[in-house]
Amino acid sequence: MIFIWIILIFIIMIIILDQVIQRMYRFDVKVNHITPKRYEIPFEEIYIPLANDKRLYAWWMPASSEKPTLILVHGWGRNLARLLPYIEALHPLKYNLIAFDARGHGSSSPEKHASVGTFSEDILSVIDYLQDTYPAYSRHIGVIGLSIGGGAAINAASWDDRIAGIVTVGAISHPFEIINLEFQKRHIPEFIARFIYRYTALRFKINFDKIAPINNIPNANTDILLIHGADDETVPLVQAQALQAAAKPDHIRLWVIPEKGHSDCHTDDQFWEVITTFFDSLILEPDRS
Numbered sequence: 015m016i017f018i019w020i021i022l023i024f025i026i027m028i029i030i031l032d033q034v035i036q037r038m039y040r041f042d043v044k045v046n047h048i049t050p051k052r053y054e055i056p057f058e059e060i061y062i063p064l065a066n067d068k069r070l071y072a073w074w075m076p077a078s079s080e081k082p083t084l085i086l087v088h089g090w091g092r093n094l095a096r097l098l099p100y101i102e103a104l105h106p107l108k109y110n111l112i113a114f115d116a117r118g119h120g121s122s123s124p125e126k127h128a129s130v131g132t133f134s135e136d137i138l139s140v141i142d143y144l145q146d147t148y149p150a151y152s153r154h155i156g157v158i159g160l161s162i163g164g165g166a167a168i169n170a171a172s173w174d175d176r177i178a179g180i181v182t183v184g185a186i187s188h189p190f191e192i193i194n195l196e197f198q199k200r201h202i203p204e205f206i207a208r209f210i211y212r213y214t215a216l217r218f219k220i221n222f223d224k225i226a227p228i229n230n231i232p233n234a235n236t237d238i239l240l241i242h243g244a245d246d247e248t249v250p251l252v253q254a255q256a257l258q259a260a261a262k263p264d265h266i267r268l269w270v271i272p273e274k275g276h277s278d279c280h281t282d283d284q285f286w287e288v289i290t291t292f293f294d295s296l297i298l299e300p301d302r303s
Contacts, residue, residue, distance in 0.1 A: 044093055044120065045093070045120055045121050046093045046094060046095040046115075046120055046121070048095050048098065049073070050073060050075060050098070050101050050102075050105070052098070053098070053101070053102045053105075055075060055101060055102070055105050056075065057073045057074065057075045058073070058074045058075075059071070059072075059073060060072050060073075060074050062114065062139055062140060062143045063143075064117070064123065064136075064139055067123075068117065068122075068123035068125075069122065069123055070114045070115060070116070070117065070122045070123070070136055070139065070140065071094075071114065071115045071120060071121035071122045072094070072112055072113060072114035072115070072140070073094060073101075073111075073112065073113045073114075074111075074112050074148075075101065075105055075110065075111040075112070075113075076110045076148070076151055077105055077108040077109060077110050077111075078108040078109075078110065079110075079150045079151055079153075080108075081107075081108045081109050081110060081154075082109060082110070082154040082155065082156045082178065082179075082293050082294075082296050083109070083110040083111070083112065083144060083148075083151045083152060083154065083155050083156070084104065084109050084110065084111050084112075084155075084156045084157065084158055084293065085112050085113075085114075085137060085140050085141070085144075085155065085156070085157045085158070086100055086101070086111060086112070086113040086114075086157075086158050087114070087116070087133065087136075087137060087157065087158065087159040087160065087163030087164075087166060087167060088113075088115070088116065088119070088160055088163055089160045089161030089162050089163050089164075089184075090161060090162045091119070092119065092160075093115050093119050093120030093121075094113040094114060094115050094120060096160065097113045097160075099280050100113075100158060100280065101113060103280075103286050104286075104290070107290060109290075109293070110151045112140060112144065114136065114140055116128065116132065116133050116136050116163070116166075117132050117133075117136055118132070122136075127218050127220060129189065129220060129222075129225060130162050130165045130166050130169065130186065130189060130225050130226075130227065131166075131169070131220070131221075131224070131225035133162055133163060133165075133166030134165075134166040134167075134169035134170045134173070134225065136166070137157060137159075137166055137167060137170040138170055138173070138174055141155060141170075141174065141176055141177070145176075154178050154296045155176060155177055155178055156177070156178055156179045156180060156181070156293050156296060157170065157171070157177055157179075157180040157181070158180070158181045158182075158183070158289070159180065159181075159182050159183070159185065160182075160183045160184060160277075161183070161184045161185065161186065161248070161249060161276065162186055163182075164180075164182030164183055164184060164185025164186070164227075164240075165182070165185045165186040165187070165227040166227075167180040167181075167182055167185070168180065168182065168185060168227040168230060168231050168234065168238065168257070169225060169227055169230045171234045171236045171238065172230035172231060172232075172233040172234040173230070173233075175235060175236070177236050178236060178237075178296040179236055179237040179238070179239070179292065179293060179295075179296050180236060180237075180238050180239070181238075181239045181241060181289050181292060181293075182238070182239070182240050182241065183241045183242075183279050183280070184241075184242055184243065184246055184248065184249045184254075184276045184277075184279065185227060185240060185242075185249070185253070185254065185257060186227060186249050186253060187226070187227055187228040187253035187254075187256045187257050188222070188226040188227070188228050188229070188253075189211075189222045189225070189226060190207075190208075190211050190222060190226075191253055192249070193207050193210065193211050194207040194208075194211075195250070197210075227257060228256055228257055228260050229260075231257055231260050231261045231266075232260055232261065232262065234261065234262070234265060235262070235265065236265065237265050237266075237267075237292070237295075237296075238261060238265055238266050238267070239267050239269065239288075239289065239292050240254050240257055240258060240266065240267065240268045240269065241269050241271065241279055241285075241288075241289075242254035242268065242269070242270055242271070242279070243270075243271050243273075243274030243275045243276060243278065243279050244270050244271060244272045244273065244274065245273060245274060245275045246274075246275050246276045247275060247276065248275070248276035248277075249276060251270060254268055254270070255268070269288060271285075
């Protein structure tokens with residue numbers, strides 16, 4: 015009888031923990047109804063095939079085969095509409111752009127356990143698609159990633175040398191740091207955050223250390239520009255500083271923007287000039303390693 019009670023308590027604990035985790039990661043999947051047409055930018059709606067009959071919804075906006083092609087990656091719980099300010103600013107400068115909804119977001123296929131790892135895999139799938147479908151536009155590929163999309167860009171560049179350079183805005187360093195921060199905001203002890211973190215890894219077979227950008231960035235040979243708001247409360251500046259410290263010194267630069275938070279760095283007066291100068295250098299130094 016005691017054994018049965020132990021089993022029942024164990025099952026109840028698992029149910030409670032699963033509910034807690036689902037609440038932590040839950041967000042409303044919003045399908046976007048605004049397109050580049052608002053800015054009179056021509057675009058093609060495309061679907062990028064993935065394994066297991068899944069696909070990514072994306073916008074393809076070619077401009078010039080002489081300029082880099084930039085992959086734009088949104089953050090957690092968002093969709094490609096978040097990237098419209100980037101499209102509006104960069105397309106007139108003749109950059110080729112492809113923006114996509116990550117799995118589990120927007121109009122892309124659902125993903126039960128989306129993570130910085132699945133975001134990273136999606137970036138590599140977009141590169142495969144570009145090279146197979148638009149080879150003339152694939153000579154110089156860059157990535158701009160926001161928040162978790164920035165962390166994913168770091169992973170992708172660490173795993174694949176086809177990426178010539180990346181810009182991250184408010185990039186995360188490690189999934190645990192995000193989990194722990196949310197618990198701190200609720201005044202919950204760190205040991206509970208660590209327990210939930212480890213349980214999630216075991217329960218859903220996610221190797222968080224393997225997909226943590228801070229563990230992958232030492233392997234990146236591409237140039238990386240980290241942009242971070244000094245007042246970012248969603249992903250504190252200390253995470254960007256940790257990424258910078260872990261990277262190869264000659265491939266990393268951190269630009270801290272005063273008085274900016276997590277989602278407004280692009281409103282800085284120098285923002286577009288800084289990132290376009292960075293990406294234009296990819297053409298001048300495509301083989302730097």
